[in-house]
Amino acid sequence: xxxxxxxxxxxxxxxxxxxxxxxxxxxxxxxxxxxxxxxxxxxxxxxxxxxxxxxxxxxxxxxxxxxxxxxxxxxxxxxxxxxxxxxxxxxxxxxxxxxxxxxxxxxxxxxxxxxxxxxxxxxxxxxxxxxxxxxxxxxxxxxxxxxxxxxxxxxxxxxxxxxxxxxxxxxxxxxxxxxxxxxxxxxxxxxxxxxxxxxxxxxxxxxxxxxxxxxxxxxxxxxxxxxxxxxxxxxxxxxxxxxxxxxxxxxxxxxxxxxxxxxxxxxxxxxxxxxxxxxxxxxxxxxxxxxxxxxxxxxxxxxxxxxxxxxxxxxxx
Numbered sequence: 001x002x003x004x005x006x007x008x009x010x011x012x013x014x015x016x017x018x019x020x021x022x023x024x025x026x027x028x029x030x031x032x033x034x035x036x037x038x039x040x041x042x043x044x045x046x047x048x049x050x051x052x053x054x055x056x057x058x059x060x061x062x063x064x065x066x067x068x069x070x071x072x073x074x075x076x077x078x079x080x081x082x083x084x085x086x087x088x089x090x091x092x093x094x095x096x097x098x099x100x101x102x103x104x105x106x107x108x109x110x111x112x113x114x115x116x117x118x119x120x121x122x123x124x125x126x127x128x129x130x131x132x133x134x135x136x137x138x139x140x141x142x143x144x145x146x147x148x149x150x151x152x153x154x155x156x157x158x159x160x161x162x163x164x165x166x167x168x169x170x171x172x173x174x175x176x177x178x179x180x181x182x183x184x185x186x187x188x189x190x191x192x193x194x195x196x197x198x199x200x201x202x203x204x205x206x207x208x209x210x211x212x213x214x215x216x217x218x219x220x221x222x223x224x225x226x227x228x229x230x231x232x233x234x235x236x237x238x239x240x241x242x243x244x245x246x247x248x249x250x251x252x253x254x255x256x257x258x259x260x261x262x263x264x265x266x267x268x269x270x271x272x273x274x275x276x277x278x279x280x281x282x283x284x285x286x287x288x289x290x291x292x293x294x295x296x297x298x299x300x301x302x303x304x305x306x307x308x309x310x311x312x313x314x315x316x317x
Contacts, residue, residue: 004198004298007308013046015310016065018082020051023074024149032285033071039306040069052077060089067092067313069306071285074149078282079105087315094309096281097317100253104281107147107180110252117251119244119276122263124182130175141184144169146177157184185275187265190231192245193283193291194258195308199242200294204231227290229297237264240274248279255317257309259283259291 017040019033020026030051037047050059052072060068068086070093072078080102086093096104104110111121127137132144140162145155156168169179189207193200206226231238245260252258261277283291285306295305 004195004295004300007300007304008311010044010307011311012066012313014048014064014066015040015045015069016048016050016060016063016067017069017071018050018052018056018077019071021072021074021077022053023072023076023078024154025074028284028286029071029073029077032073032289033069035302036069036071036285036306039303040310043303043307045310052082056082057085057089060085060091065091067094067310069094069310069313070282073282073284075105079148083317090315092313092315093317094313095256095317096252096254096258100255100317101281104252104254104258104279105148107145107278110279113251114248114276114279117247119248119251120274122183122185122275122277124180126178126180128175129170129173129177129179132179132181133169133175138181138183141186143182143184145180145182146173147180154179159184185263185265185273185277186267186270187263188231190233190241190262190264191290192241192260192262193294194246194249194254194260195291195295195300195305196256196312197246198298199246200291201229201297202231202233202238202241203290203294204228204233205290225288227293229293233264237274244274244276248276252279252281254279254281256312257283257291 017033017037020030037049040047048063068091070082072082078101080098083098083101087098108124108126115121126147131137140158140160143157189205190202192202241262248260249258259280263275263277265271265273285292292302292305
């Protein structure tokens, strides 16, 4: 957990920024990717923006960039698929490799690996969506979420006294889709980042009063949440979160930049437990994103951060 030193000099010239894509997080990726591309251009790189579709391999073979900045979020971009294409084409790329990306994206398998490494996680089970919608498969309160999506897409909290909330849980999705039902942990929403071997400070995220939790609107809507940096925590809890963040990053085999999200129950009469919810291997790079804010707090403006990320790009990650 070293200090955040100077970013490397620019050694590459041509960079492709992968953005948009095919997932439910397409709009977020477009915002992230365009912000990254603008910053890389400001740092002196020749940048090509690629809105990723099924023709990605052909476009990359024609373009032949020196490196790719992967600004995709969600399925088909954060789950190892695009990483595999880039490995096959031998184009250096950013963030985590094939295995770590696929593992971190699958919430239940990531939990198993983190728990084995000593990172505390909440109990969870996997069930078909129609079963979760038909009756309580766990004593409330609990959370129902897709097992392989990000950005709080499709997340539903079921509280004591609620019905099974079949309409909210089923939505328009495949009723046979497997979802994760996870014990709800009360308390504060906290996040911490990793840049190389540097572990950042900690941000507390306070959703707007009319939002039920740190959902998609809280993450990406204007005024959706307030960021408290550094979080007001006791020194022992603060350092525990930083250590667990790096431990989770290492256990999953992450590279480059990642961000770990936690819940800390310091509510009156609460359990006092600290739980890691998940590790995000490709944190957002929008105006409201957390990792750029944490990097800025540590002394790296946005341009310096994206330069470090692209200069860190490699294959065999």
